Amino acid sequence: MQKSRLFGAAMRPAIATSVIALTLATVPGTTVAQDSDLQGDIRFSWWGGQVRNDKTDQIIQLFEEQHPGVSISRENADWEPYWQRLTIQTTGNNQPCAITMQTRWLATYASEDILMPLDDMVADGTLNVEGIPEAVLESGRGPDGNLYMIPHGVFYFALMYNEQMAEAAAEAGVERPEYPYNWDQFAQYLRDVLPTLEEGAVASHNMGIEPDAFIPWVQSHGEDVFDGSEIAFSRDTVIEWFNYWEALRQEGVTEPPEVMIEDNSALIEQSNLANARGFVTNRPPNQLGSVQTIVDTVSPGATIDIMPYPVGPDGTVGMDLGANGIAIGANCPEEKWPVVAEWINFFTQNPEAADIYESDNGVVAVDSLATAQAENPDTQATQVRHIELYQEVGETANPVFWPPSGYQALDDTLGRAYEAVAFGSLSVEDAADQFMSDLQQQLDQAASQS
Amino acid sequence: MATAKTYDPEALASQRRQRRNARLLRHLGLHALLIALLGIMLYPVIWMIFSALRPEQEIFGEMGFIPTNWTLENFTSGWQLYGDLTFTTFYVNSFIICALAILGNLIACSMAAYAFARLNFRLKWLLFAAMLTTIMLPIHVQLIPQYIFFLNIGWVNTILPLVVPKFLATDAFFIFLMVQFMRSLPSELEQAAVVDGASYWQRYWRIILPLTMPALATTAVFTFINTYNDFFSQLIYLTDTDAMTVPVALRLFLDPSGGQSSFGGLFAMVLVSIGPVLGFFIASQRLLTKGIATQGFK
Structure with missing residues (x-):
C-alpha cells in the first residue's frame, strides 16, 4: 500500500512493465503471475495465413490471461491487403497501437508522425531487447536513424x-x-x-x-x-x-x-x-x-x-538479412504505452510465446530462444535446419538498408x-x-x- | 421413269430417314461440342469442388482428377477459422450488411429516381447530370477522403460507413436504371391517380413502385452481389476480427509471404460462400421474369 502511494498511479504500469520485462529476460520459462496493474485495450495488427493467425491468437489469449485488465483487438489480413489497409489507416492517423512491420517496408512508414521512435523506451528499459543481435536490431531503424521496430523474427536468404x-x-x-x-x-x-x-x-x-x-x-x-x-x-x-x-x-x-x-x-x-x-x-x-x-x-x-x-x-x-517486428503507432495515446510495451516484450521475449509461434515469421530474434527451439526434439527437422544455417552464417550477414x-x-x-x-x-x-x-x-x- | 422413282414411298422413307439421321448426327455433334466447351469452362469449378473434398496434402500431390480419398475435413477445419472465430460470425456480419444495403438502395434509389423521372423542379437536369458524373468518379479518388470523414465522425470499425450511404441514394447507377424504367411507364396511369386525388407519395407508393418491380429486383440482385463480394471497403472499415465479413475472411487462408497456406479450408469455404450468391440469383430470377410479365399490358 505504501509503495503505491510513493509512486503515482501513472507510474505504476511503467514500473510493472519493466519488472516483468526483467523477470522474463532473466528467467527463461517462467510463467508470470497475473498482473492486475496493467489496464487498457490496444489494437494489434499482423499479416498471415490460417496457421499464423491461429498461433498469434493463442499468444494473445495467453497474454490476456496473464493480464486480466488488458484486452487486445485483433486486426489481421493477408499480406497485400495488410499494407493497403495500413496505408489508409495512416492517412487518417488511425493506425493500431501495435503494428507488425517488416524491414523491407519500414522506410515507407518510418517517420515520426506515423510510427513512434522507440530509442527512449529501449534506453529506459521499458522495451526489452536483450538477446536480439545488434545487426538485427539495427534493421529496425528508419532512414532518419530512429529505431521504429522491435524485431521478433529474422528472415535471411539462401x-x-x-x-x-x-x-x-x-x-x-x-x-x-x-x-x-x-x-x-x-x-x-x-x-x-x-x-x-x-x-x-x-x-x-x-x-x-x-x-x-x-x-x-x-x-x-x-x-x-x-x-x-x-x-x-x-x-x-x-x-x-x-x-x-x-x-x-x-x-x-x-x-x-x-x-x-x-x-x-x-x-x-x-x-x-x-x-x-x-x-x-x-x-x-x-x-x-x-x-x-x-x-x-x-x-x-x-x-x-x-x-x-x-x-x-x-x-x-x-548475405542480406531482414526482420519482422512490432512497431508502435505514433497516434497511440500515452496511457496505452505500458500495455503496448508489455505486449511487445511478451511477443519477442516470452519463451512460451516463442514456443507457440515456432519461428513462424522468421527465426525468433532472441538468440537463446532460437537455440532452445533448435534443440527441442519436437521442432520440425526443416525448422531446425532453418535456424541452424541462420546461426552459422547470420552473423556475417550485411542487412540492406531499403529506401x-x-x-x-x-x-x-x-x-x-x-x-x-x-x-x-x-x-x-x-x-x-x-x-x-x-x-x-x-x-x-x-x-x-x- | 425418273419421276415415278421420286414417288417411290420406300425411297422417300429412306431419304427421310437419312435426313433425320444426318440431323441427329449434326445435333449430336453440336451438343458434344457444347458439352465439351461447358466442361472446359466448368473445369476449374469442378476441380475446386473435388479439391475441397480431398485431404489437404493430396490437393496438389495427387495427379488424378477424382479424389481417391474423400473427406469433409476441409469443411469443418475451414469453418473454424482460428480461435473462437467461425464462419457463422462472418456470414451473420455479411448478411446484416447485405440486407441493410438492399433495403437502403431500394428505398432511397427508387425515391430519387421517381423525382428525376416524374417530378418537375428547378435545376433538375443539372442535378441529374451531377448525379451521373458520380458514376464516372473512380473509387480510388473517394477512398481516402471518405475514410477520413468516417473516421472523424467515429464510424470506423462499425458497419455504418457500409450501409448508411445506401439510404442516401449514393448508388447513381441504380437511380439511373430506375429513372429509365419509370420513364417507360405510361403516364396515363399516374394521371388517372391524380384525377382520383392521389398525392405524390401515393402515386409513388401505389402506382409507380409496384410497376417498377423488375428494376427493383435488378437493383436488389446487384446490390446483394456487389455488397457480398465487396472486399476492400469491408477490409478497411471493419478492422476487428469479430466484425469481419466473408470475403475478408476468405483471404485469411493463404499466406503469399512464405508462411503456410491452407488450400483445403480455402476451397471448402469458397464453395460454401458461392451458395448465397447463387441462391439469391436463382430466387430473384423468378421475380425478374414475373416483373417483366406484368409489363405485358403496354
Whole structure:
C-alpha cells in the first residue's frame, strides 16, 4: 500500500512493465503471475495465413490471461491487403497501437508522425531487447536513424537444393564445394552436376531476374545496394551479373527464359525444384518446411536442403538479412504505452510465446530462444535446419538498408531488364543501362512521395 | 421413269430417314461440342469442388482428377477459422450488411429516381447530370477522403460507413436504371391517380413502385452481389476480427509471404460462400421474369 502511494498511479504500469520485462529476460520459462496493474485495450495488427493467425491468437489469449485488465483487438489480413489497409489507416492517423512491420517496408512508414521512435523506451528499459543481435536490431531503424521496430523474427536468404541430386553427383565424382565457396566455384559446381542429372533436368534456376540473389552478388563484390534513395552499385557489377547467368543459360545449366519467368512466381507445387527437374533455386529458407511438405507428395523420397549464397572473389559475404517486428503507432495515446510495451516484450521475449509461434515469421530474434527451439526434439527437422544455417552464417550477414518502395522497384526493374537479355531483345550493356535508369527513376518517385 | 422413282414411298422413307439421321448426327455433334466447351469452362469449378473434398496434402500431390480419398475435413477445419472465430460470425456480419444495403438502395434509389423521372423542379437536369458524373468518379479518388470523414465522425470499425450511404441514394447507377424504367411507364396511369386525388407519395407508393418491380429486383440482385463480394471497403472499415465479413475472411487462408497456406479450408469455404450468391440469383430470377410479365399490358 505504501509503495503505491510513493509512486503515482501513472507510474505504476511503467514500473510493472519493466519488472516483468526483467523477470522474463532473466528467467527463461517462467510463467508470470497475473498482473492486475496493467489496464487498457490496444489494437494489434499482423499479416498471415490460417496457421499464423491461429498461433498469434493463442499468444494473445495467453497474454490476456496473464493480464486480466488488458484486452487486445485483433486486426489481421493477408499480406497485400495488410499494407493497403495500413496505408489508409495512416492517412487518417488511425493506425493500431501495435503494428507488425517488416524491414523491407519500414522506410515507407518510418517517420515520426506515423510510427513512434522507440530509442527512449529501449534506453529506459521499458522495451526489452536483450538477446536480439545488434545487426538485427539495427534493421529496425528508419532512414532518419530512429529505431521504429522491435524485431521478433529474422528472415535471411539462401539457396535451396535437392539433397539426393547432390549425393548422386558426389557418387559420380562431383565434389561438393565447401563453404565459403565463391561465385565462380559455385558456377563450376553447377556445370559439373549437370551431366549427372536426369535428362531434361537443369542444374539451377536462372537467378538473373531474382533480386534476392542479386543483392548477395552486389554486396559480395564489396558494393552497397542503396545509399539512401540512390543506387550504390556500379554498372560493371550489373553487366557481370547478367553475363554470369547468360553463360550458364547458354550452356544449358539453367532453364530457358520462358520457364525462368514463371519458375519462382508459380506455386511451389509447379516449380522445377519440387518436381525433381531442378537442382538449385533461390527460395527463402523460411519456406523449407512448406517446400519439403509439398515435395513429399509431389516427388516422394526427395529431401530439400538449404545452402548459403556464394561469397565474393575476395571472400566477402554478401548475405542480406531482414526482420519482422512490432512497431508502435505514433497516434497511440500515452496511457496505452505500458500495455503496448508489455505486449511487445511478451511477443519477442516470452519463451512460451516463442514456443507457440515456432519461428513462424522468421527465426525468433532472441538468440537463446532460437537455440532452445533448435534443440527441442519436437521442432520440425526443416525448422531446425532453418535456424541452424541462420546461426552459422547470420552473423556475417550485411542487412540492406531499403529506401521507400526499394524492394518493389528492384524486383520490377531487374526482372524486366534481365528478361530482355535472356529473350535476346537487349544487349547486356543496354539492359544494364535500362535497369539502372528505371530503378533510379522509381526510387526518386517514391522518395518524392514519402 | 425418273419421276415415278421420286414417288417411290420406300425411297422417300429412306431419304427421310437419312435426313433425320444426318440431323441427329449434326445435333449430336453440336451438343458434344457444347458439352465439351461447358466442361472446359466448368473445369476449374469442378476441380475446386473435388479439391475441397480431398485431404489437404493430396490437393496438389495427387495427379488424378477424382479424389481417391474423400473427406469433409476441409469443411469443418475451414469453418473454424482460428480461435473462437467461425464462419457463422462472418456470414451473420455479411448478411446484416447485405440486407441493410438492399433495403437502403431500394428505398432511397427508387425515391430519387421517381423525382428525376416524374417530378418537375428547378435545376433538375443539372442535378441529374451531377448525379451521373458520380458514376464516372473512380473509387480510388473517394477512398481516402471518405475514410477520413468516417473516421472523424467515429464510424470506423462499425458497419455504418457500409450501409448508411445506401439510404442516401449514393448508388447513381441504380437511380439511373430506375429513372429509365419509370420513364417507360405510361403516364396515363399516374394521371388517372391524380384525377382520383392521389398525392405524390401515393402515386409513388401505389402506382409507380409496384410497376417498377423488375428494376427493383435488378437493383436488389446487384446490390446483394456487389455488397457480398465487396472486399476492400469491408477490409478497411471493419478492422476487428469479430466484425469481419466473408470475403475478408476468405483471404485469411493463404499466406503469399512464405508462411503456410491452407488450400483445403480455402476451397471448402469458397464453395460454401458461392451458395448465397447463387441462391439469391436463382430466387430473384423468378421475380425478374414475373416483373417483366406484368409489363405485358403496354
